[in-house]
Amino acid sequence: MRNVVIIGSGCAGNTAAIYAARANLKPLVVSGHEAGGQLSLTTLVENFPGFPEGINGPDLVENMRLQATHFGAEFVHSSVTDADFSVRPFRVAIDDEWMETRTVIIASGASARWLGLENEQRLIGKGVSSCATCDGFFYRDKNILVVGGGDSAMEEANFLTRFGRQVTLVHRRDEFRASKIMLDRARNNPKIRFLPNTVVDDVYDASANVVTGARLRNRITDEVWDEPVDGFFVAIGHIPNTRVFKGQIDTDPDGYILSKGGARTNIPGVFHAGDVQDRVYRQAITASGAGCMAAIEAERFLEAEGH
Ligand code: NAP
Numbered sequence: 001m002r003n004v005v006i007i008g009s010g011c012a013g014n015t016a017a018i019y020a021a022r023a024n025l026k027p028l029v030v031s032g033h034e035a036g037g038q039l040s041l042t043t044l045v046e047n048f049p050g051f052p053e054g055i056n057g058p059d060l061v062e063n064m065r066l067q068a069t070h071f072g073a074e075f076v077h078s079s080v081t082d083a084d085f086s087v088r089p090f091r092v093a094i095d096d097e098w099m100e101t102r103t104v105i106i107a108s109g110a111s112a113r114w115l116g117l118e119n120e121q122r123l124i125g126k127g128v129s130s131c132a133t134c135d136g137f138f139y140r141d142k143n144i145l146v147v148g149g150g151d152s153a154m155e156e157a158n159f160l161t162r163f164g165r166q167v168t169l170v171h172r173r174d175e176f177r178a179s180k181i182m183l184d185r186a187r188n189n190p191k192i193r194f195l196p197n198t199v200v201d202d203v204y205d206a207s208a209n210v211v212t213g214a215r216l217r218n219r220i221t222d223e224v225w226d227e228p229v230d231g232f233f234v235a236i237g238h239i240p241n242t243r244v245f246k247g248q249i250d251t252d253p254d255g256y257i258l259s260k261g262g263a264r265t266n267i268p269g270v271f272h273a274g275d276v277q278d279r280v281y282r283q284a285i286t287a288s289g290a291g292c293m294a295a296i297e298a299e300r301f302l303e304a305e306g307h
Contacts, residue, residue, distance in 0.1 A: 001089060001100045001101065001102065002026075002027075002028050002099065002100065002101035002102065003020075003025040003026060003027070003101070003102050003103065003298075003302055003307065004020050004025050004027045004028070004101065004102070004103045004104070004105060004295075004298050004302075005027070005028050005030065005090075005092050005099065005101040005103075005104050005105070006020065006027050006028065006029045006030070006073075006104075006105045006107055007030050007032070007080050007092070007104065007105065007106050007107060007108050008029075008030070008031075008032050008037065008106070008107035008108040008109055008241075008273075008274070008276070009029050009030075009031040009032060009035050009036060009037060009061075009065065009075065009107075010034075010036060010037015010038060010039060010040075010061065010107065010109050010274060010275070010287060011037060011039060011060075011061065011064065011274065011284045011285075011287035011288045011291065012037070012107035012109070012273035012274025012275070012276075012287040012288065012290050012291040012294070013029055013037070013105070013107035013108075013273065013274070013291060014029070014061060014064035014065050014067075014068055014288075014291065015064060015273075015287070015288040015289075015290075015291030015292050015295070016105045016107055016273050016291035016292070016294050016295040016298075017029045017064075017065075017068035017073040017075075017291075017295075018064065018067050018068045018071060018073070018291075018295075019291070019292050019295030019296060019299075020073065020105075020295040020298060020299065021068050021071035021072045021073040022071045023295065023299045024072075025295075025298070025299060025302070026072055026073075026074065027068075027073050027074070027105075027295075028073075028074050028075075028076065028099075028101075029068070029073055029074065029075045029076070030076055030078055030079065030080050030092075030094055031075055031076065031077045031078070032079050032080075032108060032109075032241075033079050034109070034111065035077060036058060036061040036062070036065075037061065037109045037274075037275075037287075038057075038109065038110075038238075038275070039057035039058065039060055039061040039284055040057060040058045040061055041057070041131045041133050041134060042057035042058075042133055042155075043056060043057060043133050043159060044056060044057075045057050045060055045284060047283070047284075047285070048060060048284050048285055049285065057133075057284075060284070064288075076094060078094045078095040079094070079095060080092055080093065080094055080108070080244055081093045081094070081095060081096050081244065082096070082098075082244055083104070083244055083245055083248065084248075085104070085245075085248045085249070085267045085270055086248070088102075088269065089101055089102050090102070090103075090104050090269065090270065092104065102269065102302060102305070102307060103269045103270070103271065103298040103301055103302060104269070104270045104271070105263075105271045105272075105273055105291075105294045105295065105298060106242075106245065106249070106257065106265070106270065106271070106272050106273070106276055107272075107273040107274045107276060107287075107290075107291060107294070108240075108241035108242065108276050109238075109240075109241055109274055109275045109276055110238035110239055110240045110241060110275045110276065110282075111238060111239055111241055112130035112131075112234065112238060112239075113234075113236050113237045113238055113239050114130070114234055114236075115147065115200060115234060115236065117200065117201075117202060117203060118206075119202055119203045119204065119206045120200075120203050120232070120234070122206040123203055123206060123209075123210070123211050123232070126209055126210050126211060127203075127210055127211025127212075127230060127231055127232055128203060128211060128232045128233075128234070129231065129232070129233050129234070130233070130234050130235070131233075132146075132155075132156040132159045132160050132233055132235075133159065135231070135233075136159060136160050136162065136163045136164075136231075137163060138163075138231070139160065139163050139164050139230055139231040140163045140164075141163075141164070141165050142163075142164055142165060142229075142230035142231055143164065143165055143166050143168070143228060143229045143230055143231070144160050144163075144164035144166070144167045144168070144229060144230065144231040144232075144233065145167075145168045145169075145170060145214055145227065145229040145231065145232050145233065146160065146167060146168070146169050146170070146233045146235055147170050147171070147200060147232075147233070147234050147235065147236055148169075148171060148234070148235035148236045148237075149171035149172070149173060149175075149176040149177055149178060149196075150176070150177040150178050150235070150236075150237060151177070151178045151179055151182045152235040152236075152237070153169060153171070153178065153235040153236070154169075154176075154178045154182040154183055154185065154186040155182060155235075156233050156235045157169045157186050157189075157192050158182075158185055158186055158189055158192070160231070160233065161189055161191040161192060164191070164231065165191075166191055166193060167189075167191055167192045167193070168192075168193045168195055168227065168229070169186065169192055169193065169194050169195065170195045170198045170199075170200060170214075170216060171194070171195070171196050171197075171198065172197070172198065172199050172219065173196065173197065174196040174197050195216065197218055197219045197220050198216050198217065198218055198219065199216070199217050199219055200214050200215070200216060200217075201215040201216065201217050201224065202214065202215040203215075203232055204226075211229060211230060211231065211232050212228065212229075212230070213226050213227055213228045213229055214226070214227050214229055214232060215227075238275070239254075239255065240254065240255045240256045240257070240275065240276050240277075240279075241276060242255045242256070242257060242276060243255070245257075248267070249265050249266065249267065249270065250265065250266040254279070256276065256277055256278075256279050257272045257276055257277040258277075259272060259277055262293055262297055263290065263293040263294035263296075263297045264297065268301070269298075269301055271294040271297050271298055272290070272294065273287070273290040273291040273293070273294035274286075274287035274290050274291060275287060277290070278290065
């Protein structure tokens with residue numbers, strides 16, 4: 001029987017683990033299939049307080065994990081495949097093995113959203129990617145296409161100019177969600193070419209098992225053309241990882257956990273932390289803060305229950 005199982009190992013999960021471990025709760029952290037969360041897929045983080053020169057995302061999240069381990073948190077490199085919150089103690093299946101726990105902190109984050117094209121899915125890892133930091137290196141002197149109009153797309157496009165000959169940024173509208181500073185940085189980068197009002201109709205070449213191009217369409221003029229590219233990066237936002245909790249935890253229509261105040265979900269003893277609930281701020285620092293809140297609430301919940 002566990003006091004607390006923390007699902008997810010990004011900023012939220014790791015910070016919850018530090019606090020829960022220091023409260024002597026010996027938390028078990030289920031790292032998930034994207035261990036380290038979104039920070040492990042990023043480069044320099046310049047806005048996490050305490051690092052005036054910035055810090056690499058993977059280093060930041062690894063430091064948090066080490067800090068949690070130092071205080072006694074235990075990590076398993078597995079995923080939660082099922083959960084039963086209808087009875088107490090709660091039950092959580094970790095890679096299909098059931099385990100009992102008095103409290104749960106859901107910090108499972110959000111995963112990359114895809115366009116949903118058949119060939120896009122077939123070519124993931126063969127030229128199609130959602131992570132410039134992971135895969136940019138493979139596109140030295142190549143032509144790269146980035147889809148999206150938010151901060152992620154700007155960040156990826158800028159980062160990819162370190163490698164690619166040219167980066168074409170395709171966005172479905174001519175207005176951008178990206179913050180002004182990120183948009184300006186991309187606009188001022190001579191290696192980035194903007195294609196607004198443009199959508200992707202297809203990605204080639206699934207039969208050759210490698211990306212060779214994309215069919216693009218201008219939404220205003222309806223012009224359709226084939227754009228030769230070697231790398232196809234999708235940066236169109238994220239989907240909360242709540243599928244395994246469906247029907248048990250109250251979520252909004254997009255799957256984000258609905259908060260009942262603080263870190264509370266609709267089930268007493270099950271808490272939320274980070275991007276799995278937060279569709280507004282979604283920052284490393286807010287996720288860490290939310291992890292801290294969830295651990296403090298779990299600790300108080302256990303204390304009130306006499307544990
Ligand atoms: P986002 O702000 O939600 O932007 C998603 C973009 O993808 C939008 O431009 C959207 O187009 C487009 N999109 C969505 N679905 C699409 C589809 N099916 N086909 C084509 N385009 C589609 O997501 P994000 O850029 O990942 O950013 C998420 C949050 O993280 C934001 O708060 C952002 O500020 C933050 N962030 C910050 C940094 C940083 O500060 N370093 C870096 C990355 C992200 P529409 O605009 O037309 O809807």
